[in-house]
Amino acid sequence: MRKSILCSSILLLTIIMLEKSILSNISILLVVPDLLMICLIYLGLLNGKIYGESFGFFSGMIEDFLSGVPFGFSMMIRTILGYSSGLFHKNLNFRGILMPCLIVFIGTITKCFIIWLISFFFPNFVAAYNLFSFRFLFEIMGNCLLAPIMFKVLSFFDRFLSITKEELI
Amino acid sequence: MIKKIKFKLNIKLSEGILAIFLIISGFFLSFSSGGFVLNFKNIGFSIFSTLEMQFHNIGKGIQGTFNAVRELSDLREEHNKLLAKLEKYEQMQRSNAEIRKENERLKQQLDFSQSLEEMNYPALIIARDLNETNPMITINKGSSSGIKKNMPVIAFQNGNSGLVGKIVEVGKYTSMVLPIYNSNCAVSARMQNIRDLGLATGQGSIEKSINLHYIRKRALPDLNVGDLVVTSGENYNYMRDVVIGSISKISITEYNSSLNIEVMPVIDFQKLENVVVVNMREINNTKE
Numbered sequence: 001m002r003k004s005i006l007c008s009s010i011l012l013l014t015i016i017m018l019e020k021s022i023l024s025n026i027s028i029l030l031v032v033p034d035l036l037m038i039c040l041i042y043l044g045l046l047n048g049k050i051y052g053e054s055f056g057f058f059s060g061m062i063e064d065f066l067s068g069v070p071f072g073f074s075m076m077i078r079t080i081l082g083y084s085s086g087l088f089h090k091n092l093n094f095r096g097i098l099m100p101c102l103i104v105f106i107g108t109i110t111k112c113f114i115i116w117l118i119s120f121f122f123p124n125f126v127a128a129y130n131l132f133s134f135r136f137l138f139e140i141m142g143n144c145l146l147a148p149i150m151f152k153v154l155s156f157f158d159r160f161l162s163i164t165k166e167e168l169i
Numbered sequence: 170m171i172k173k174i175k176f177k178l179n180i181k182l183s184e185g186i187l188a189i190f191l192i193i194s195g196f197f198l199s200f201s202s203g204g205f206v207l208n209f210k211n212i213g214f215s216i217f218s219t220l221e222m223q224f225h226n227i228g229k230g231i232q233g234t235f236n237a238v239r240e241l242s243d244l245r246e247e248h249n250k251l252l253a254k255l256e257k258y259e260q261m262q263r264s265n266a267e268i269r270k271e272n273e274r275l276k277q278q279l280d281f282s283q284s285l286e287e288m289n290y291p292a293l294i295i296a297r298d299l300n301e302t303n304p305m306i307t308i309n310k311g312s313s314s315g316i317k318k319n320m321p322v323i324a325f326q327n328g329n330s331g332l333v334g335k336i337v338e339v340g341k342y343t344s345m346v347l348p349i350y351n352s353n354c355a356v357s358a359r360m361q362n363i364r365d366l367g368l369a370t371g372q373g374s375i376e377k378s379i380n381l382h383y384i385r386k387r388a389l390p391d392l393n394v395g396d397l398v399v400t401s402g403e404n405y406n407y408m409r410d411v412v413i414g415s416i417s418k419i420s421i422t423e424y425n426s427s428l429n430i431e432v433m434p435v436i437d438f439q440k441l442e443n444v445v446v447v448n449m450r451e452i453n454n455t456k457e
Binding site for chain 1: 182183186187190191193194195196197198199213214216217218220221222224225228295296297298299300301302303304305307337338345347351374
């Protein structure tokens with residue numbers, strides 16, 4: 001279990017660094033796909049609610065340290081996303097191509113909804129997403145296209161990422 | 170019976186943890202402009218942004234290694250073929266031209282830095298936060314180089330100097346810049362020709378223009394598309410007369426007493442690599 005938590009934490013930290021320091025500097029990308037969200041959804045589906053929300057909370061905290069959003073903003077979004085994906089632990093077959101796309105599509109919409117909800121309570125700090133903007137369209141497309149690839153790549157490391165042993169059988 | 174109790178406990182534990190995490194994040198979110206939270210964030214920013222800088226360097230290193238490998242394979246081919254000598258020469262020529270261009274760019278930056286009245290610190294952009302809610306820029310200079318919170322950041326690009334934003338977060342070796350296109354950034358601005366005062370605010374996106382508010386309707390006959398908008402220098406937040414951008418569109422709303430003016434920033438943020446952080450309280454000693 002310790003090994004799995006350590007591996008998952010390193011994975012999430014690497015993804016955040018990759019997203020913030022390398023991908024965000026590539027000017028041809030109009031938006032950076034939310035790799036952290038895809039990874040978090042995968043870990044939630046693999047390990048359940050408790051681990052999903054915990055990974056979400058701590059990865060959100062690191063993201064808050066590195067970005068300009070108010071402290072606590074990403075923490076809240078990632079915690080809810082991790083918990084929500086953990087709800088479907090063992091209830092959903094997330095292998096293949098179509099299911100990861102669908103799951104991440106719903107995840108991105110949920111993220112957008114949570115941001116809208118937070119912006120409702122903190123209108124001075126947080127600006128809500130525009131659902132009909134090209135930016136959101138590109139983000140959702142990028143996330144959905146990357147989801148099957150990332151799920152497949154992560155599935156090779158299930159042995160290190162899965163906390164519940166029966167998942168591996 | 171035991172199974173039932175275990176199931177109940179399990180449900181309570183996960184929801185309990187969720188509630189705790191949400192309370193903590195909500196607490197931080199509510200007080201994100203408060204004193205101790207800011208310090209906590211500052212400490213975290215110092216640690217993780219240093220790590221971020223290392224990642225940036227590693228990424229550059231890997232890129233450099235790949236480039237080196239590619240160059241090596243080119244050299245091998247050139248060694249085997251006679252025609253490759255010409256190719257090598259052309260490549261050297263190209264690389265020479267690139268170095269010359271880079272040299273010119275750096276010389277421009279240096280000249281610009283030395284020409285400023287105030288003490289300043291040239292810096293390199295190492296990361297960009299592209300999200301529309303709160304876009305930010307991270308630079309490779311921090312408190313160890315003398316950077317302080319609220320210092321204005323300017324840049325020299327294609328022969329023009331312009332306002333980039335201001336420092337909002339200072340780590341040990343890195344700092345975060347609030348760019349003028351951020352919707353939370355408001356700059357006291359002045360029309361360069363007619364000297365009318367207004368307030369320039371961003372729209373959150375690098376592609377969108379900046380809005381200039383509170384320019385009275387009476388000024389309309391004197392305004393033209395292309396007129397420059399500069400900083401007013403009031404409140405000593407920014408230096409006086411630094412160019413923000415030029416007017417790209419003027420429109421009138423019947424019910425509004427002021428004009429709707431859109432300003433195109435003079436700085437192309439997509440291409441921006443180097444910036445200069447200005448310390449308005451100290452004099453530039455390097456100035457000749």
